[in-house]
Amino acid sequence: DTEVTQTPKHLVMGMTNKKSLKCEQHMGHRAMYWYKQKAKKPPELMFVYSYEKLSINESVPSRFSPECPNSSLLNLHLHALQPEDSALYLCASSHPGLAGGPDKNIQYFGAGTRLSVL
Amino acid sequence: SQQGEEDPQALSIQEGENATMNCSYKTSINNLQWYRQNSGRGLVHLILIRSNEREKHSGRLRVTLDTSKKSSSLLITASRAADTASYFCATVLNTGGFKTIFGAGTRLFVKA
Numbered sequence: 348d349t350e351v352t353q354t355p356k357h358l359v360m361g362m363t364n365k366k367s368l369k370c371e372q373h374m375g376h377r378a379m380y381w382y383k384q385k386a387k388k389p390p391e392l393m394f395v396y397s398y399e400k401l402s403i404n405e406s407v408p409s410r411f412s413p414e415c416p417n418s419s420l421l422n423l424h425l426h427a428l429q430p431e432d433s434a435l436y437l438c439a440s441s442h443p444g445l446a447g448g449p450d451k452n453i454q455y456f457g458a459g460t461r462l463s464v465l
Numbered sequence: 466s467q468q469g470e471e472d473p474q475a476l477s478i479q480e481g482e483n484a485t486m487n488c489s490y491k492t493s494i495n496n497l498q499w500y501r502q503n504s505g506r507g508l509v510h511l512i513l514i515r516s517n518e519r520e521k522h523s524g525r526l527r528v529t530l531d532t533s534k535k536s537s538s539l540l541i542t543a544s545r546a547a548d549t550a551s552y553f554c555a556t557v558l559n560t561g562g563f564k565t566i567f568g569a570g571t572r573l574f575v576k577a
Contacts, residue, residue: 351507378563389553389567390508403564437507441563452496452557452565456507 350374353438353457361465362428368460370421370438378402379421380454381413382437390437396421428464435459471554471568479576484541486571488554489534497530498555499539500567508553511539546577 351372360366370379378397382390395403396415404413410432412424421438439454471488478484488497496515500508514521514530514537521528527540541548554568 380563380565387572389570391567392565395563397563402562435505439508450513452498452563453510453513454508454565456509458507459505461505 351438351440351455351457353436353460355460356458357461357463359463359465360425360428362430364428365424365426367425368423368436368438368462370423370440370457371419372440372455373419374440374442374455375418376440376442376455377418378441379415380439380441381421381423382439383432384435384437384459394423425462428462430464433462433464435461471552471571473571474569475572475574477574477576478544480544480546482544482575484544484548484573484575486539486552486554486573488537488539488568490537490554490556490566490568491535492556492558494532494556494558496557497528497537498557499526499528499537500553500555502551502553502570504550511552541573544573544575546575549573549575 354369380395381393383393384390392405393407394413399415410427414422437459438457441454496513498513499511501511502508512523512526512528514528525542530537551570551572553570555565558564
């Protein structure tokens with residue numbers, strides 16, 4: 348099983364709503380990532396969790412709140428978003444790899460959640 | 466410009482032709498990867514080349530890396546309509562961590 352599952356596939360929310368995006372993998376990967384991707388642009392790294400600890404936060408606004416409850420699950424809690432936050436949100440995971448090996452950087456992506464903020 | 470710039474931005478070719486995409490980066494890297502993305506979907510890893518490698522092959526893919534010029538190229542030989550997608554290079558900074566920066570991407574269209 349080499350699948351990363353993201354739910355929901357589509358989400359429409361108002362600026363006062365609170366919603367959550369969910370990402371799940373059962374490949375034993377211990378690094379999980381959130382990316383934001385606008386149309387015709389590359390993915391932009393938001394957060395990285397390594398062994399369930401927040402490893403990277405790319406100065407993301409606090410209206411985005413990540414959570415890693417266990418090694419298989421990654422959430423992104425959304426609150427008071429702006430219309431410019433509308434984008435495709437991608438989750439990815441990677442295997443720890445051998446010590447010092449680059450394979451830990453090979454990422455497996457979910458299909459994404461298409462978010463529209465009205 | 467940011468790490469991982471690519472050219473061309475868009476490429477249209479006939480089925481059977483070869484497609485070459487280039488990527489340039491700015492800082493010291495641990496490795497460089499290429500990913501493919503079909504419209505509006507997740508990315509799929511294609512190939513990884515380490516900083517001490519110069520060329521790597523995988524099926525119809527050939528990747529080169531020139532660390533002195535901080536550049537890489539992806540060649541897809543004998544292209545097929547199914548190769549139509551966006552292709553991104555991704556660099557992992559040489560800090561031992563997970564920080565991955567994607568290039569702007571090349572949109573490839575292969576006409577049948």
